[in-house]
Amino acid sequence: MTTPSFKSSVVDSEPSASEKCDPPELQKLLVESFGFAAFRPYQQAVCETVVAGHDALLVMPTGAGKSLCYQLPGIARGGMTLVVSPLIALMEDQAEKLRQQGFRAERIHSGRSRTDSNEVCRRYLRGELDFLFIAPERLAVPGFPEMLARRKPALVAVDEAHCISHWGHDFRPEYRLLGERLPLLRPTPVVAMTATATRLVQDDIVTLLRLADARRFIHGFRRTNIAIEIVETPPAVRNELVAELLTDSTRRPAIVYAPTRAKADELGQLLAAALPAASYHAGMSPKLRDEVQAGFLSGKLQAIVATIAFGMGIDKPDVRTVIHTALPATLEGYYQEIGRVGRDGEMSRAILLHSYADRRLHEFFMGKDYPESHVLSDVFKKLPTDFEAREQLRKRCGLQEDEFDAALEKLWIHGGAQLDADDRVRAGDAAWIEPYETQRKHKAEQLDLMFGFVQSHHCRMRGLVAHFGDESDDGRPCGLCDVCAPGQTVAGQTRELSTRERHALRAVLDTLSERGNATAGQLHADCGESLGFSRREFERVLDALACADLIALSEESFTKDGRLIRFRRAKLTAKGRDVDAAQLDEVRVSSLMDKPGKRREPRQEKAVRRARQAKTEAGIGVNGPVYDALREWRLLEAKRHRTPAFHVFSDRTLMELAAAQPSGMDDLLLIRGIGPSKASKYGEAVLRIIRKTTSGVG
Ligand code: ADP
Ligand code: MG
Numbered sequence: 001m002t003t004p005s006f007k008s009s010v011v012d013s014e015p016s017a018s019e020k021c022d023p024p025e026l027q028k029l030l031v032e033s034f035g036f037a038a039f040r041p042y043q044q045a046v047c048e049t050v051v052a053g054h055d056a057l058l059v060m061p062t063g064a065g066k067s068l069c070y071q072l073p074g075i076a077r078g079g080m081t082l083v084v085s086p087l088i089a090l091m092e093d094q095a096e097k098l099r100q101q102g103f104r105a106e107r108i109h110s111g112r113s114r115t116d117s118n119e120v121c122r123r124y125l126r127g128e129l130d131f132l133f134i135a136p137e138r139l140a141v142p143g144f145p146e147m148l149a150r151r152k153p154a155l156v157a158v159d160e161a162h163c164i165s166h167w168g169h170d171f172r173p174e175y176r177l178l179g180e181r182l183p184l185l186r187p188t189p190v191v192a193m194t195a196t197a198t199r200l201v202q203d204d205i206v207t208l209l210r211l212a213d214a215r216r217f218i219h220g221f222r223r224t225n226i227a228i229e230i231v232e233t234p235p236a237v238r239n240e241l242v243a244e245l246l247t248d249s250t251r252r253p254a255i256v257y258a259p260t261r262a263k264a265d266e267l268g269q270l271l272a273a274a275l276p277a278a279s280y281h282a283g284m285s286p287k288l289r290d291e292v293q294a295g296f297l298s299g300k301l302q303a304i305v306a307t308i309a310f311g312m313g314i315d316k317p318d319v320r321t322v323i324h325t326a327l328p329a330t331l332e333g334y335y336q337e338i339g340r341v342g343r344d345g346e347m348s349r350a351i352l353l354h355s356y357a358d359r360r361l362h363e364f365f366m367g368k369d370y371p372e373s374h375v376l377s378d379v380f381k382k383l384p385t386d387f388e389a390r391e392q393l394r395k396r397c398g399l400q401e402d403e404f405d406a407a408l409e410k411l412w413i414h415g416g417a418q419l420d421a422d423d424r425v426r427a428g429d430a431a432w433i434e435p436y437e438t439q440r441k442h443k444a445e446q447l448d449l450m451f452g453f454v455q456s457h458h459c460r461m462r463g464l465v466a467h468f469g470d471e472s473d474d475g476r477p478c479g480l481c482d483v484c485a486p487g488q489t490v491a492g493q494t495r496e497l498s499t500r501e502r503h504a505l506r507a508v509l510d511t512l513s514e515r516g517n518a519t520a521g522q523l524h525a526d527c528g529e530s531l532g533f534s535r536r537e538f539e540r541v542l543d544a545l546a547c548a549d550l551i552a553l554s555e556e557s558f559t560k561d562g563r564l565i566r567f568r569r570a571k572l573t574a575k576g577r578d579v580d581a582a583q584l585d586e587v588r589v590s591s592l593m594d595k596p597g598k599r600r601e602p603r604q605e606k607a608v609r610r611a612r613q614a615k616t617e618a619g620i621g622v623n624g625p626v627y628d629a630l631r632e633w634r635l636l637e638a639k640r641h642r643t644p645a646f647h648v649f650s651d652r653t654l655m656e657l658a659a660a661q662p663s664g665m666d667d668l669l670l671i672r673g674i675g676p677s678k679a680s681k682y683g684e685a686v687l688r689i690i691r692k693t694t695s696g697v698g
Contacts (some may be wrong), residue, residue: 079154
């Protein structure tokens with residue numbers, strides 16, 4: 001394919017008005033230069049905005065086609081487009097694709113030689129490039145941003161822009177440099193894009209990148225072919241229920257998400273007895289994982305039970321069902337995971353099993369990972385002014401290892417402690433407390449949002465779409481979920497009411513017709529307690545009434561000790577006001593929670609056992625040459641970057657690396673503690689070490 005002639009003829013980066021494309025020309029470029037027949041939804045509007053020189057923030061789901069929204073305007077503006085991207089593999093992939101389309105695309109990152117990078121800079125300055133991909137940390141290299149400024153690009157694109165916000169799930173401090181260095185490249189327009197940004201993260205992106213006037217395009221989060229079903233289910237019966245659901249072949253292929261590797265294996269084995277199924281997680285050998293993944297993609301395996309690591313690179317169009325066997329930690333994560341069904345547009349189902357036990361477990365881990373401020377304060381007060389060995393300090397603090405590590409890590413992140421490469425510690429800045437408390441509160445709020453979501457009696461899809469702030473959405477109910485279409489659910493099971501439940505139900509209706517409305521707590525006190533209902537049993541009666549459309553439940557909240565407390569308020573519906581006996585007979589209540597569970601362990605014990613289990617799982621690789629080699633490398637790396645060793649990788653991550661021995665970037669991303677940023681920074685080195693050590697060379 002030949003390079004469109006106008007590209008090389010442009011010398012100044014700021015195109016004159018005549019060079020800017022009008023809509024028909026954009027269409028032509030789309031077809032002739034990019035080979036696409038038509039724009040996908042919203043692409044054209046974004047392209048027109050950016051071509052006209054406006055800044056833009058783009059939040060659209062994965063696969064929506066965000067890349068085109070900088071590629072086409074960049075070409076249309078007739079200069080070079082600078083693309084900031086967090087991941088080497090991503091840069092390589094996109095640059096290669098662009099080259100295949102006939103564009104001149106280059107990249108500068110840590111994986112390339114100095115000679116190559118210098119040559120790319122020269123070509124950039126000579127105006128010989130259409131696209132230049134760089135990693136954000138390049139902007140910290142002295143002279144590099146100034147070099148870019150000598151020939152201003154026609155467009156700057158910031159991919160995965162959520163990385164700039166520490167509210168996002170993959171915060172990268174290097175992205176913060178962008179805000180400082182972008183002004184050098186102005187007035188060039190900037191387009192920032194991401195698939196995952198709540199309103200808070202969107203605002204962060206706009207503030208930190210200084211895009212005050214950016215047009216926001218928040219679109220495409222509504223999926224019209226996913227029926228979401230949320231079912232309160234005791235932990236002990238979840239595996240059986242999943243097995244039962246998946247015996248129906250129309251519900252396959254299926255991805256089942258399990259909370260731990262052990263649980264993934266357990267359920268995988270159960271399913272495998274009845275259908276072609278396997279488990280998939282980072283604790284398995286890379287070879288086995290490849291086999292499982294290939295088996296699933298080819299259709300040989302019809303169900304896969306995975307930890308959330310699975311599916312990042314998976315694009316299998318015909319997945320019919322996603323089942324979560326435990327409550328996810330964030331709505332963003334949940335949305336990404338259910339997004340893997342029905343890519344072919346056919347009707348699909350997302351089933352989430354949860355119960356109060358999940359909530360308690362999340363709260364327990366939240367308390368462990370984010371200790372209360374006074375725990376950090378106690379450690380902070382004991383921090384010496386001169387560096388002291390970490391272990392010695394721990395003993396002086398009198399804390400358990402886990403507790404101490406969590407507190408110290410958080411202090412370090414927020415500047416309250418300094419660590420050197422030899423793992424010694426000294427006091428930092430006392431101003432850590434405010435940012436820490438803000439972060440802790442944010443984490444708690446994310447959990448609260450998840451809890452609120454499963455408890456809500458509103459359309460599930462609408463709830464998700466609203467969470468992402470999709471502006472084009474009309475807010476209509478989906479008509480498919482367990483709230484919109486309770487008659488069409490497949491996982492929930494119901495039974496007739498018991499006599500006691502009938503009494504309670506009658507009492508609730510009477511109370512509400514007297515008072516108009518009441519909170520769930522008041523109703524429990526007035527209509528449930530005397531009949532011997534626990535609060536949770538009673539909530540199920542309220543749910544049954546709401547499902548039968550006799551009462552409406554709304555969520556309300558108040559703040560107590562800085563934390564949002566949610567509660568439900570009930571009022572009669574029109575149908576509930578003049579309900580007759582026959583209608584009352586039709587009310588059914590969820591029966592899944594009736595099933596006697598296995599002997600219940602007290603909740604704390606269980607959580608501790610799980611934590612220990614996770615630890616031993618991770619411990620597989622401790623004694624071995626790979627682990628030793630990785631530790632040695634980590635120490636050098638930490639020294640080189642003057643950063644504490646655990647910030648390079650935690651011991652646990654090294655253990656998992658040694659156990660799983662990943663062979664490629666994708667596998668690396670399955671390891672706990674390795675996200676795109678770490679993979680891009682250290683991935684190549686780690687893979688090299690593993691390769692070397694396992695093959696016995698060097
Ligand atoms: P995102 O970054 O939003 O996840 P990409 O930009 O990687 O998505 O695009 C996803 C896929 O869609 C790519 O294979 C891309 O080539 C394709 N694509 C983008 N725009 C169009 C279009 N207008 N018509 C057909 N395919 C498109
Ligand atoms: Mg993308």
